[in-house]
Amino acid sequence: MDYYQNQQQNNEMNGNSPMPDPRFRGLSIASMVCGICSLVLCCTGLLSIPAGALGILFALLTRKKGQRMNSMCVAGIWLSCVGLALGIFITVSSIVTVFTDPSYLNMLDQMYQQMYGVSLDEFWRSYL
Amino acid sequence: MIQYTSRAALKEKARDQMAGRYGNAILMSICRGLIVFSLGFAISMTFSLIVTVRVLMGGSGETSLTEYLLLTICTTLLSIFTGVFQTGITLFYLNSACSRPATVANLFYGFKYLFKKSLGISTVLVLLNTVCLLPYDICVFLLRSGKGYDTVTMAILTIIFIIVGMCIYIPLNLGLSQSYYLLLDFPQYSATELMKLSLRIMKGHKWELFCLQLSFLPLGFLCMLSFGIGALWLAPYMNMTHTLYFLDLMQGEHH
Numbered sequence: 001m002d003y004y005q006n007q008q009q010n011n012e013m014n015g016n017s018p019m020p021d022p023r024f025r026g027l028s029i030a031s032m033v034c035g036i037c038s039l040v041l042c043c044t045g046l047l048s049i050p051a052g053a054l055g056i057l058f059a060l061l062t063r064k065k066g067q068r069m070n071s072m073c074v075a076g077i078w079l080s081c082v083g084l085a086l087g088i089f090i091t092v093s094s095i096v097t098v099f100t101d102p103s104y105l106n107m108l109d110q111m112y113q114q115m116y117g118v119s120l121d122e123f124w125r126s127y128l
Numbered sequence: 129m130i131q132y133t134s135r136a137a138l139k140e141k142a143r144d145q146m147a148g149r150y151g152n153a154i155l156m157s158i159c160r161g162l163i164v165f166s167l168g169f170a171i172s173m174t175f176s177l178i179v180t181v182r183v184l185m186g187g188s189g190e191t192s193l194t195e196y197l198l199l200t201i202c203t204t205l206l207s208i209f210t211g212v213f214q215t216g217i218t219l220f221y222l223n224s225a226c227s228r229p230a231t232v233a234n235l236f237y238g239f240k241y242l243f244k245k246s247l248g249i250s251t252v253l254v255l256l257n258t259v260c261l262l263p264y265d266i267c268v269f270l271l272r273s274g275k276g277y278d279t280v281t282m283a284i285l286t287i288i289f290i291i292v293g294m295c296i297y298i299p300l301n302l303g304l305s306q307s308y309y310l311l312l313d314f315p316q317y318s319a320t321e322l323m324k325l326s327l328r329i330m331k332g333h334k335w336e337l338f339c340l341q342l343s344f345l346p347l348g349f350l351c352m353l354s355f356g357i358g359a360l361w362l363a364p365y366m367n368m369t370h371t372l373y374f375l376d377l378m379q380g381e382h383h
Contacts, residue, residue: 065140084353
């Protein structure tokens with residue numbers, strides 16, 4: 001009998017919930033790493049959103065009825081949720097600030113003039 | 129009375145079966161994606177080249193309705209041909225569900241062994257999609273070209289056509305959804321017999337399967353937030369759930 005099965009039996013005898021499945025170890029580690037990346041990338045705004053979403057997804061793929069989630073998955077979910085929320089907040093507030101503040105709009109207009117030779121309004125009109 | 133497995137139990141079993149198997153599944157998705165993308169790219173590049181040559185010879189740069197329909201026909205034929213991959217993908221997940229060896233090479237099973245029948249099933253499924261959504265596609269094309277058509281009327285027509293198209297397409301697609309699984313279980317049957325059998329076994333189960341597919345929407349939203357990267361893991365999970373749904377359905381049929 002291997003170590004995992006032995007521990008499962010011990011847990012059941014002591015009335016503890018079963019140990020997390022070792023086959024989900026890879027996804028658990030990925031969830032935690034994505035959660036950490038999501039939190040760290042908050043300063044960039046947009047990049048923390050995919051990292052947070054992936055962290056949550058990986059953790060949800062390891063769920064099993066009657067079995068507690070790996071501690072790395074739990075950490076991953078929490079970090080990913082915080083990172084995702086912060087990322088969405090920073091992205092949305094940046095967009096709102098840029099498009100409502102006339103000085104930022106002016107800067108963006110000048111940037112489009114330099115890059116594409118047309119103003120911001122003309123660029124989006126031709127694109128749509 | 130036949131007791132079918134609940135949605136939650138099917139999904140939990142799918143997660144369990146996919147543990148440690150995501151690597152091969154993702155590799156297979158990438159291989160198929162690359163092949164389909166390359167062929168699609170070749171077709172769209174050919175059309176772009178035709179338009180470019182026409183512009184260089186002093187003609188108009190706009191795509192006419194005829195050219196758009198020709199492009200639609202080419203992409204439909206491509207979809208029919210690449211639909212044969214679905215046989216291999218189905219085999220991969222059936223093997224994984226039954227704890228048999230499942231490799232990336234399974235992807236080409238439909239081309240090697242059951243090409244004609246796979247092509248038959250793929251033709252019906254793709255033509256069903258094209259025919260149901262063609263009025264909507266034409267309306268969208270005319271709306272975008274803006275050639276003197278009343279925008280509001282075209283927009284209303286577009287919405288009506290998509291609703292009517294989906295109301296016809298979704299139940300039929302759900303009815304025919306088990307065809308590839310049945311092809312692998314009963315390779316001696318013809319494509320028509322397999323599709324009729326699929327329609328028969330799905331009688332009374334279409335709503336169940338529709339709800340099962342809708343239950344993946346929250347995870348689908350997470351995949352959208354990850355710019356599609358999460359779909360590499362979500363698609364195998366969904367495919368495995370559908371495979372286990374089919375196995376559960378067939379168990380009920382045997383009883």
